[in-house]
Amino acid sequence: MKPGTLKSPRREYCWSSGLLKAVVALAILMAGVIIGLAASSSSSSVLGSSSLSLQAEAEAAAAAANSNNVIMVAAAAAGGGGGAAANNNNNDIIIRKRKKKKAMATSATTTQLLDFRGFVDPGSGSPWGHSMSDPELFWRASMVPRAEEYPFQRVPKVAFLFLTRGPLPFAPLWERFFRGHEGLYSVYVHAVPGYTGRYRRSSPFHGRQIPSREVSWGSITLVDAEKRLLANALLDWSNQRFVLVSESCVPVFNFRTVYEYLVNSAHSYVESYNIDVPQCAGRYNPRMAPEVTEDQWRKGSEWFELSRDLAVDVVADQRYYALFRRHCTPSCYPDEHYIPTFLHLWHGARNANRTVTWVDWSRGGPHPARFGRAATTTDFVAAIRNNGTRCLYNGKPTTVCYLFARKFAPSALGTLLNLTTTILDF
Numbered sequence: 001m002k003p004g005t006l007k008s009p010r011r012e013y014c015w016s017s018g019l020l021k022a023v024v025a026l027a028i029l030m031a032g033v034i035i036g037l038a039a040s041s042s043s044s045s046v047l048g049s050s051s052l053s054l055q056a057e058a059e060a061a062a063a064a065a066n067s068n069n070v071i072m073v074a075a076a077a078a079g080g081g082g083g084a085a086a087n088n089n090n091n092d093i094i095i096r097k098r099k100k101k102k103a104m105a106t107s108a109t110t111t112q113l114l115d116f117r118g119f120v121d122p123g124s125g126s127p128w129g130h131s132m133s134d135p136e137l138f139w140r141a142s143m144v145p146r147a148e149e150y151p152f153q154r155v156p157k158v159a160f161l162f163l164t165r166g167p168l169p170f171a172p173l174w175e176r177f178f179r180g181h182e183g184l185y186s187v188y189v190h191a192v193p194g195y196t197g198r199y200r201r202s203s204p205f206h207g208r209q210i211p212s213r214e215v216s217w218g219s220i221t222l223v224d225a226e227k228r229l230l231a232n233a234l235l236d237w238s239n240q241r242f243v244l245v246s247e248s249c250v251p252v253f254n255f256r257t258v259y260e261y262l263v264n265s266a267h268s269y270v271e272s273y274n275i276d277v278p279q280c281a282g283r284y285n286p287r288m289a290p291e292v293t294e295d296q297w298r299k300g301s302e303w304f305e306l307s308r309d310l311a312v313d314v315v316a317d318q319r320y321y322a323l324f325r326r327h328c329t330p331s332c333y334p335d336e337h338y339i340p341t342f343l344h345l346w347h348g349a350r351n352a353n354r355t356v357t358w359v360d361w362s363r364g365g366p367h368p369a370r371f372g373r374a375a376t377t378t379d380f381v382a383a384i385r386n387n388g389t390r391c392l393y394n395g396k397p398t399t400v401c402y403l404f405a406r407k408f409a410p411s412a413l414g415t416l417l418n419l420t421t422t423i424l425d426f
């Protein structure tokens, strides 16, 4: 702001009694928020982002206090926080504190929708949960701000989307991978409905299960689950990269390397190709024309990595989704074709067309090779990290082509945990 545009501190305010009450109410609201946050952070916030958001909130409030917006803020608080915003007594703080706790328990109250912190990162420090249907969730998640700058200090995060049946046998490995990097990642778990994983409060997996639905492998419900994971993660405005992993998937580099690689990448990593074999071109259904023509048809591994922009477009898409739902049925598998084809049509240039998740299909058959304790050696992991092949990263050749690998059997956990102190370098 130029000095000349600064408002004179002596500017006369018209202290109408209503405005005065509103300002007092705002002060009380802030006190309530601070007390509420203190309470929530002492119960160990998973993402540790409370202090960041608190700063943002304080800044927003300071900005609002400089203008007539204060009335709107107070009004919003009255509508959302429940009732007596202008009652300046101590009971109000207690009520707010209690309401805050209740809000954190149910996670889907009006308070959260109107609260800036809750808007920027719903579910931070509380179990993940909401009552939105898929269409409601996808609609909300597809919103993109027009303003270029964020009114809070935004540190880009990588969202790890765990598409699982339930148990996460490699949770201890991932916990070690994430340790010490709080604030740079977020975790979302899709499991079969009714499954509740038990994790220590300090675990990145604690309370991160999203509202899930039944998934039958090979059907469109798998795409639904992927979109549900993406959409839930998009609600956190700090999430910048979105990587889909399964319960049999493990990281083969440490967090720093993975984070830098993804956050600084000009491309997304979705495998995409079209070859003239029955399992690829042969799955194209001519009824998809003219929206998808034969030469636009693509195939790729379902284990994607997407930038925020592309993730928004995938969640927002209804047209191609409907087409795949209708015309890609066994032996066509939507999870292997929908996203690669959609990106090829609209964002080809922004895709690296390769996956960062290593897998071994060399043995043939419908399922890739699975590696247990005996196969998981230092040399094996070294070969995944660098197998002599080069790939392009931001247009330059590199030997780091894979950040994750699958499929591993639970028996490999002990060996992999041992390798974290050597080759994996967590």
Ligand SMILES: *[C@@H]1O[C@H](CO)[C@@H](O)[C@H](O)[C@H]1NC(C)=O
Residues within 6 Å of the ligand: 267, 343, 344, 348, 349, 350, 351, 352, 353
């Ligand atoms: C990926 O494929 C698209 C075509 O879909 C192409 O335009 C793009 O250049 C490719 N990406 C890279 C990094 O080569």
Ligand SMILES: *[C@@H]1O[C@H](CO)[C@@H](O)[C@H](O)[C@H]1NC(C)=O
Residues within 6 Å of the ligand: 359, 387, 388, 389
């Ligand atoms: C490296 O991995 C890729 C992808 O799995 C494979 O195509 C290639 O043959 C491997 N190279 C060597 C030397 O093993």
Ligand SMILES: *[C@@H]1O[C@H](CO)[C@@H](O)[C@H](O)[C@H]1NC(C)=O
Residues within 6 Å of the ligand: 414, 415, 418
């Ligand atoms: C891990 O390392 C410890 C200590 O070196 C060793 O006793 C143990 O057998 C190793 N576990 C596996 C599964 O390799």
